[in-house]
Amino acid sequence: MTDVLVCVKRAPDTGGDVTLTADGQSVDARGLGFTISAHESCAVELAVRIVAEDGGSVTVLILGTDDAVEQLRSALGVGATSAVLIEADDPAAFGPADVAREIAAVVEDGSYDLVLLGNDAADTGDFQVGIRLAHLLGRPVVNGARTVEVTGGTATAKVAGPDGVETYALPLPAVVTVLEGGVEPRYPSITGRMKAKKAKIETVAPRAEPRGSGRVRLTLPPAQPSTVEVLGEGPDAAPAVVDLLQRLGVMR
Amino acid sequence: MILVFVEASDDGTSEVSLETVTFARTLAERIGGPVHAVIVGALPEKVVDELGGYGVAAVHHATGAAFDAFGGAVWATAVQAAAGDADAILAPGTPRGMEVAAHLAARLDVPMAANVTGVVSADGGTLRVVRQVLGGGVLEEMDLPQRPAVLTVAGHAVEARQGEPVAATLQEFSPEVAESDLVARVVSMEPVQELDQAGALTSARVVVGAGRGAGSSNGFGEVSELAELLGGALGVSRVVTSLGWRPHHEQIGQTGSRISPDVYIPCGISGAIQHWAGCASSKTILAINTDENAPMMTKATYAVIGDMHDVVPAINAEIRRRRG
């Protein structure tokens, strides 16, 4: 039996060109959908698999506005068993240390054997909430795991290190941050979606005033005027392409 | 003092570590030096001299069995011990650099800025930096009001440049380690083929890319052939791995590999910012796409407008024809 808490973050689903709000404080999300990062989707999938093997529960958690219920329900649709929203009017005011402290409070109130997070959030990319959380809880943490399995009170995590696949063995309770690529997140089933729609979402308030993220403003990298040279259209361009490859010295 | 966590292998100091040291010298001009480096675990022979060439005054080397295998917490113990009352602690924006820096920031209870590309100002104790967010598609100015300032330097955001050479001193030390910091450590390591392939992608001089334009899992024959003809590697977009057309270790981008080849040839890839994050440091980009207005086509150095399934076979045939 393993009780797993998975922390995910609602973020705008940016694809091509990004624009910023007039005050430069955030990405202009008008017209964009919202998502969680691919790392976090994999964390949800790993949690669901652990519990399918071993029994237990998967609770998904977001610190965000009440719009984040959308992402919580998506996670419920693919097998999470309950959901917690730490409801904040201005989640951007919470820096990574603030988020870690708020998650720690939820963990201490509950009885979670394993906390999974993404390696880095899709929007702010701070690369630290999981490690700060582990530090606050006094638990061991593995960073950037592709897979996590639990057997007999031990979590085995595999990380793609610089020289090969590294294995960590952690006594529970523990914290693991997940990188995309070890598992394929499942799509919600129809019954999963139905259940998710009806599931009750527990809402709690933040425990403390945030210290802030240190953000001064966002800017866009200077737009580089296009200097592209079109070599041609269709298959007729092939000789020009091969001339170029020869000039660049990659033809061998 | 500015302390840089440096990663080294038998080939010497890693490129991103040298970039980070270069960045540290720029920072030293603002907040004062000297620049020191700390290495945990094995110290390849030539690294101390190499770092001296980049202006590093002292190399701290943490020795002891506790550091033989990697562990974020235990390696951070070593860096913290070397830091003393450093004004700033820098790490390369690599997975281990990020991990060690985050442990340090958590212990010191100070903010950490990830993927920094520049310094805006250093007035009255607050360091204001610029860093990449959204995989580099957006920049954030961020304040680090506390000391030490903890930050990681984004890979390939600054060029590694040698500095005023100094004879770096080597200072070995064996810090005390708490039992609890040894819990999360690598217990075994197996080199695998898949990683070798991802390694082949990040070190290839030529990368041929393929995205949704490939059409199906059967649409990769021609691009693979082109990669082979050029002695290069195949890389793909996230759409391709999500659809299960190709394995994840071939993915380029924010959540895949970061490549920096001489030539990148993306075919049927639109050039979303998360993809661009992984290929922006390519020297030359030759894009092939049906849509001349796709971001990849306007950002590329060269472009061919057309269906990849027509253009790529024609290129392959032309290469073979010229080779006779």
Ligand SMILES: Cc1cc2nc3c(=O)[nH]c(=O)nc-3n(C[C@H](O)[C@H](O)[C@H](O)COP(=O)(O)OP(=O)(O)OC[C@H]3O[C@@H](n4cnc5c(N)ncnc54)[C@H](O)[C@@H]3O)c2cc1C
């Ligand atoms: C948090 C997050 C992380 C992400 N990480 C990554 C990442 O690491 N890597 C990554 O790649 N993406 C990543 N993405 C996804 C990214 O936003 C894009 O969805 C993805 O890169 C698009 O892939 P694509 O270019 O293959 O497909 P599309 O955007 O659909 O583009 C297909 C292109 O092919 C062209 N085309 C179609 N048919 C042909 C043909 N026959 N011949 C030639 N051209 C043709 C079209 O004109 C179009 O430009 C991430 C997204 C998020 C939210």
Ligand SMILES: Nc1ncnc2c1ncn2[C@@H]1O[C@H](COP(=O)(O)O)[C@@H](O)[C@H]1O
């Ligand atoms: N607001 C949030 N709510 C829940 N989890 C979060 C939040 N922010 C960050 N996290 C988790 O922490 C991970 C790392 O985030 P970061 O350190 O900000 O890059 C994310 O992938 C999430 O799993």
